Amino acid sequence: AAGVIQSPRHLIKEKRETATLKCYPIPRHDTVYWYQQGPGQDPQFLISFYEKMQSDKGSIPDRFSAQQFSDYHSELNMSSLELGDSALYFCASSPTPGPRTSTDTQYFGPGTRLTVL
Amino acid sequence: AQSVAQPEDQVNVAEGNPLTVKCTYSVSGNPYLFWYVQYPNRGLQFLLKYITGDNLVKGSYGFEAEFNKSQTSFHLKKPSALVSDSALYFCAVRDIRSFQKLVFGTGTRLLVSP
Numbered sequence: 691a692a693g694v695i696q697s698p699r700h701l702i703k704e705k706r707e708t709a710t711l712k713c714y715p716i717p718r719h720d721t722v723y724w725y726q727q728g729p730g731q732d733p734q735f736l737i738s739f740y741e742k743m744q745s746d747k748g749s750i751p752d753r754f755s756a757q758q759f760s761d762y763h764s765e766l767n768m769s770s771l772e773l774g775d776s777a778l779y780f781c782a783s784s785p786t787p788g789p790r791t792s793t794d795t796q797y798f799g800p801g802t803r804l805t806v807l
Numbered sequence: 808a809q810s811v812a813q814p815e816d817q818v819n820v821a822e823g824n825p826l827t828v829k830c831t832y833s834v835s836g837n838p839y840l841f842w843y844v845q846y847p848n849r850g851l852q853f854l855l856k857y858i859t860g861d862n863l864v865k866g867s868y869g870f871e872a873e874f875n876k877s878q879t880s881f882h883l884k885k886p887s888a889l890v891s892d893s894a895l896y897f898c899a900v901r902d903i904r905s906f907q908k909l910v911f912g913t914g915t916r917l918l919v920s921p
Contacts (some may be wrong), residue, residue, distance in 0.1 A: 731913075733909075734911075735909065738908065740907075742914055745907055746907040761909070778851060794856060794858055795856060796841070796909060797853060798851040798853075799850050801849075
């Protein structure tokens with residue numbers, strides 16, 4: 691079965707640089723979520739989108755922005771990178787409501803490991 | 808605020824023995840609870856969830872979890888552990904205020920010895 695695709699899988703940046711992470715949800719999933727997992731930490735919710743509109747916002751720095759496109763893929767843009775931004779960034783998606791689906795389960799991608807030097 | 812707690816940083820069990828990974832929750836209203844597993848350098852894999860219905864929920868890879876309302880717990884269990892079950896396990900609750908985000912526990916590392 692198709693899974694959530696994230697690219698790149700690994701990214702190395704210098705301080706003050708910018709980074710763009712991409713997420714391709716499971717087909718027919720219209721909701722995308724972004725989470726950040728620091729070293730030895732649990733995943734923390736950043737932001738989510740439903741039908742290309744921001745639906746919820748968590749502890750996302752002002753230096754970060756995100757959007758969802760017409761094909762439902764999403765991009766997380768990170769500017770003025772700091773050492774503390776080094777983390778694993780997960781994207782998750784959930785399906786469109788329907789008689790045989792549930793909107794409750796989020797399916798996670800493999801993550802993008804961002805290292806800021 | 809919705810939250811879950813995983814009181815054990817690590818659980819050690821011998822292969823073939825039953826395992827339990829503990830999770831307690833604190834929520835307003837009915838809880839929507841989940842278990843995910845994370846293998847090294849991998850994403851989070853969904854194991855099972857409790858939304859409503861039977862208190863014993865069966866999930867992937869032979870795992871099950873028991874929802875106990877009186878003890879506000881949702882412990883993950885498996886009758887016979889495998890070495891390949893060794894991983895990081897996260898309990899999570901869906902935030903009812905947003906109906907979207909998951910709030911995770913701090914994780915429990917499970918080590919299954921041969």
